[in-house]
Amino acid sequence: MVLTEQAAKEKLFPIAFNQQQVLDASAVLMILADREAIKQPLVEKLNETQVKQGFLPEELKQQMIGMTVGFYQGLEQQKIMNFLGLDIGLFAMSFMLAAEEKGWNTSPMIGYNSQALRSAFSISERYEDVLLIAIGKKVKEPHQSYRYDVNEFVTWDEMPTA
Incomplete structure (x- = not known):
């Protein structure tokens, strides 16, 4: 979710512990992990898009869908959330590096009241x-x-000693 309206950023400001960059920024991105991203319909949609764009051969599509869905089905919820966190972290860093390359400045923030954020912006349990x-x-x-x-x-080639 991208907040560009000043009123939305003002609503976020106290939730983010009055961090000034919330108000000063051109936009504030709320980075949300979709808990359903690993379910079959969304995995199928992603792979179908990759086929249409020429990134994935049609003959590999079903294999990729099966591998992805099968991999996540065998995992505990906490492990799934760890992978979603990794995916989000990779996205966030890539986004910030790309923004910097284009002359923008970014500021990642984990300091905010999660419950208040979810309530104020009606974020469903899916995310x-x-x-x-x-x-x-x-x-x-x-x-x-x-x-x-x-x-x-x-360390290089061995575990640390202390």
């Missing part, structure tokens, strides 16, 4: 709210933040 992304042109430089040095969390 899991994952994060918000503000997008626009920056009005000032962002706060500096620390990032771990890669050597603090990456």
Whole structure:
């Protein structure tokens, strides 16, 4: 769901703990994971679209549908949600990188009241709210933040000793 109207962003503002970028952004994206995305009708629709666009050979369509639906049917709900979170995270990062390439600034936000968000924007149980992304042109430089040095969390060819 993309919020572009100022009134919608003002409704979101207190829910997102008064983060100023909610009001200043050109738009705020609510990134929602569709719990039904892995069900057969939606998997069939996705694969049919891929066939029509020439990305998937017709002879592989049913095989891909069977593999996808079969894979998820055998998983516990928590594992399915983990995969949806991974998919959403990959989408969100790709979106932010593409936006930056086009000259836009983005700000991912996980700090918000999930229950209030769901209530205020009538988000059904079908969807899991994952994060918000503000997008626009920056009005000032962002706060500096620390990032771990890669050597603090990456090991090469063996598990860490401590």
